[in-house]
Amino acid sequence: MIKKINILTKEDKYSIEIETNSIKKKIKHIISNNNNNVIFLIDKNVFNVFKKIKNYNKQKYICISCSEKIKSFNFYTKLTQKILSKGIDRKTILVAIGGGTLGDLSGFIASTLLRGIDLILIPTTLLAQVDSSIGGKNGINTIFGKNLIGTFYQPKLVIIDPYFLKTLPKRELLSGYAEIVKHSIIYDENFFNWLDKNSKNLFNLNYKVISRAIYKSILIKKQYVLKDEKERLKNRHSRAVLNFGHTFGHALETYYKYNKKLTHGEAISIGMIMASTISYNLNYLSYKNFIKIKNHFINNKLPIMDNKMYDEKIFKIICKDKKNIDGKINFVLLKNIGNAFLKNNINLKSIKKLIK
Ligand SMILES: NC(=O)c1ccc[n+]([C@@H]2O[C@H](COP(=O)([O-])OP(=O)(O)OC[C@H]3O[C@@H](n4cnc5c(N)ncnc54)[C@H](O)[C@@H]3O)[C@@H](O)[C@H]2O)c1
Ligand SMILES: [Zn+2]
Numbered sequence: 001m002i003k004k005i006n007i008l009t010k011e012d013k014y015s016i017e018i019e020t021n022s023i024k025k026k027i028k029h030i031i032s033n034n035n036n037n038v039i040f041l042i043d044k045n046v047f048n049v050f051k052k053i054k055n056y057n058k059q060k061y062i063c064i065s066c067s068e069k070i071k072s073f074n075f076y077t078k079l080t081q082k083i084l085s086k087g088i089d090r091k092t093i094l095v096a097i098g099g100g101t102l103g104d105l106s107g108f109i110a111s112t113l114l115r116g117i118d119l120i121l122i123p124t125t126l127l128a129q130v131d132s133s134i135g136g137k138n139g140i141n142t143i144f145g146k147n148l149i150g151t152f153y154q155p156k157l158v159i160i161d162p163y164f165l166k167t168l169p170k171r172e173l174l175s176g177y178a179e180i181v182k183h184s185i186i187y188d189e190n191f192f193n194w195l196d197k198n199s200k201n202l203f204n205l206n207y208k209v210i211s212r213a214i215y216k217s218i219l220i221k222k223q224y225v226l227k228d229e230k231e232r233l234k235n236r237h238s239r240a241v242l243n244f245g246h247t248f249g250h251a252l253e254t255y256y257k258y259n260k261k262l263t264h265g266e267a268i269s270i271g272m273i274m275a276s277t278i279s280y281n282l283n284y285l286s287y288k289n290f291i292k293i294k295n296h297f298i299n300n301k302l303p304i305m306d307n308k309m310y311d312e313k314i315f316k317i318i319c320k321d322k323k324n325i326d327g328k329i330n331f332v333l334l335k336n337i338g339n340a341f342l343k344n345n346i347n348l349k350s351i352k353k354l355i356k
Contacts, residue, residue: 003215007222009229012154018214020207023161027053030120034093039083041106043098046124046164050097060086066102068258071140080109093118099125100132107138111153119155124164126176127265130217133158135225152230162210175265178302180213182272183220185293186244189338191216199300236341244332244340245272251317252306269302270309274355279334281354289337315348
């Protein structure tokens, strides 16, 4: 069954379609609807799926070995030149089939090539299906940090086929699941309770359960994106609330220099437990709910600690976070499961005390 979510921002209108086992049909449709004026960028790990399209080799496509490394100026230059050499015009549609790294890079390319060509995203990791392909943020990394260069640029269509997850390594599946749980914790207690009951089926690739989790998760992200597309609000509707768990999470990832020690999902899982601990110690979150969150993480093998998390360096990195304003640390905290808010002006000393 197809599930459809329409997104209407101030300037753009597009839809997100979720349908299991639909990808062949959808790709054929894209090709025939656009007079073959399409360039496909495809993650090497899902190329087999593209190969099943009849006469796929007559299409313009580029197969890419994807990791965080492709989100660089160097790769941007190489790839845009390859695309230009294939011949494009303002009507060309760029179709990105891959995880969040390819999606982020493709979004930046689409928004800058010929000052903007149309983009269709086909996310193939759980993380990309529930998070990075939604909301129009893209970006590349520099030596000064992650995602420091990029634009806000909405795709024309997002196609989600949960069937891609069949080949996704378990650790990557868990990484995406962390963002699903995050959405439930910040916005929807019933969804959290539902996940508590259904997560095992999700990890066993029950596509009905996965589709529902993806659908609910996107609806939550949509709420924040629509109210605060460019992340300018400073209240509980702020898009920054989606960064729950990310202050610590990003600091851990930076500490480990984005190596394989922690996936993004693992890093933010630890970050979510830190933020929940602070919320509990500041008497915003009840002990009962704090334990409920912690147990869910333990039961689903989401990490809740890392032996470097009290390292001085981690706190130094947190102080440099681009979300801080005027030297004060901003945190997303919880009043309840399903009710997150932005807490400004926390000082570092109290954070150290609150998490120990
Ligand atoms: N733009 C946003 O709003 C936003 C939000 C969250 C995260 N992100 C970005 O997303 C990126 C992480 O995305 P990711 O976790 O998808 O990483 P990724 O793109 O590196 O994919 C992870 C790995 O899975 C492989 N893969 C992809 N699909 C597969 C499949 N179906 N089967 C088997 N293997 C597959 C990839 O080749 C890669 O090796 C980060 O760069 C992060 O900054 C962006
Ligand atoms: Zn994240």
